[in-house]
Amino acid sequence: MGTKTGAMIQTVSLGLLSAILYFLLYYFNETILDWSKQGGWYFIVPISIAFIFSLVHGTFTGHFWDLLGVKAKSVKKRG
């Protein structure tokens, strides 16, 4: 089905984006930790990281489960 392929591509790209973000976090982790420690306006570093990851990864995981067919129970009633 055309729609499934489209959904799969979307999910995979989001997953890739999320993975890239995590890799960057790992690669630069010392620098980021140093920045976070400095106090003052540097508090914005962990805060903004939290926001970005939340958005990207949150969207990815939602699509992930939906793609696998794990959805909330559908409700049916006979007529």
Next chain:
Amino acid sequence: MGLLLCLPTIGWSVAQEPQAQPSTLTNSPFEPANPKVETLDEIMLKISGMTGDIVWKASKGEILGSGNEITYIAPGKPDQEMITVTDATGKVATLAFEVGGFLELHLKDILFLFIVGFIGGLVSGFIGSGGAFVLTPAMMSMGVPAIMAVASNMCHKFPKALVGSIKRAKYGQVDLKLGLIMGISAEAGVLYGASIQTQIKEAFGDVGSNLYVSFVFVVVLAIVGGYVLRDAIKIYKQSDSVGAKEHEITKLARWVQSVNIPGTMMYFPSLGTKISVLFTIPLGFATGMLAATIAVGGFIGVPAMMYVLGAPGLMASATELVIAFVMGMGGTIKYALDGFVDIRLAMVILAGSLFGVQLGAIGTTYVKDFMVKMVMGVIMILVLFSRGLKVPVYLSEMGEIEPLSETTISILNYTSFGMLIFALATGAIIILYALIKGYMKHAKEEALAEEFSIAQATTDEEVETFPASAIQLSPTGRLKNVLLVSDKSEASRGAESEAIKLVQRTDGRLSAMSVLMINPEHESLARQLIEAEDNSSIAHLETVQKSAEKAGVNCDINIRHGIEIYQEILEEAERKQIDVIVMGRRGYTGLKRLMMGSNTAKVIGHAQCNILVVPKFAKIEGKRILVAVDGSRYGDIAANAAVKMAKYLHAPILLVSVVQSELKEKRHIETVEIIKRVESFIKQEGVVVEAQILSGRPAMSIIEIAENKGVDLIVVGSHGRTGLDRILMGSVSDRIIGYAQCAILVAKA
């Protein structure tokens, strides 16, 4: 706003001097006497006043070199360090200091955190709150100092709270005023709680802070866990308590709402009445303090709003998100300024928890209510014991009680960690088991229902109500299995009545469905949210069902959940072997339609069956049917469908083809041929037909003539272009659907 409240408190805590660490000799022979050490740091340590061979020993870190100057390497974990130096004469000097900084993370730690995050998310999505009940203790068991565990926990939760509250606000479930008012006192509570934490850490070190947090956990878990278990057992004994609970206001809330203290009253939309802020302030403050101490806040906030203030459950949960965001951000900023937020921990947990929370939230729809509470209670009691076992260890390390032997400490540590793992595993297993069982049962039920409905459909086929044609019954243009898609809004009205009328005319079968987009990211809502939205959609579809029954038509109801609405629609259409999908129209045109990605357009693009789009006020009365052909087989399909409709409606057909005026004479002649061919087919079918050749832009000329000639149904074919193709090449059917006043049938099969 949160920032303004933060600043004075932060300024105050920065001005405080950290207390000096005591050493065993009043004039320390060590240099430096008060080393500031962080994990994995390397420092030089010198000792004076020692003779002969000097032996250095470090309890946690590493010593390199010998003599009276060595290199000390701090361990990878923040901890209490004790350095002992002995010389040839037997003189002993000790230096105690704390290794601060961030935990060194190995792969096993990251994996552990991810799994813990997943289970924490699973649990919180499932029970609606309380992920932190497992997350904070799990991090502490790993070796993360309490204050860092709490700070990192807060950091990963508040962005979700913001996203969640914005989404819920769109549905009108957020009482912003209540959220902000309570948020302010919660903010104060958080900052106060956070500064207490920081002070305890500075005065008593990590041990003291660990003890404090563990103690609070034990108390809170005992009270709440015990209550929840009792509640679960009560529900279980009462057996099946049916569906939606009516919003009852407790006696306490009634009293609170009746109290009038002049000068402090404020009106809150969710309560529908004024109450004194003297009630909201302590509640908010307590929520904030608890959040700053153990990173669990919603646990007080939601029940407080419901049982003390009398807010309806769903609104309390949604409004709590605002409070969680305000105090979460404030607390995180405060902790971040002090350098306690370990963003790596927070993000790894987030990675796992976002997977878990969606699964848990979805799973909650497949299980009974008491099961949810049971899981919650069991996990809480187990975590309570896990933390409780560590209390004597902390007390011993602090010297508050007789120091325990090494073995006792080991045993307690292992048992505590083991209990935590057991709690996590138990929770995960129970939830996953219930989920799989519930899901499989549901799938079986669905399969049975499907077989039944297909069997029914095939028996219906025998009946024919329209005059048999000379040509054999064509497989195209079937309009008997009808799927109505309704979104409860006004826009679906026309579609609803036309779907019923269509089934009446064709003696077919009607299924009505709604699709709910539930993306449960934030824990405290899932179950109630899904239930409430389901109930409201079911109620609406039931009214449609009643109207259908009055017209002598049977109607099935179905609610589906998913992220992409059009996908759910298409899957349902496939499953039920639908001939025509009937939908309303949002009325977006032009750029907005492009940006909004109309569901109707997507359904049309991907569907295998016919689609009937009915604008809000459109009625199909059989006045005149317009069909547009272009010589392609799509046009032929449209003509076929138009003929079928004409027979059901006893209506005449207006046959058109559009010639773009720039083209030459040849085109015009070709078009005449096309029209003639189709015209004779229609006549052969016994339908009255009038043919016309139009010129100009296809969509607009069709709409114009439809309006002029009183057409109440336009039939078009569709090339079925999707995505970018559709946007670039343009879709005539899209434009017609966007601008036409009457119903449009997009014929595909």
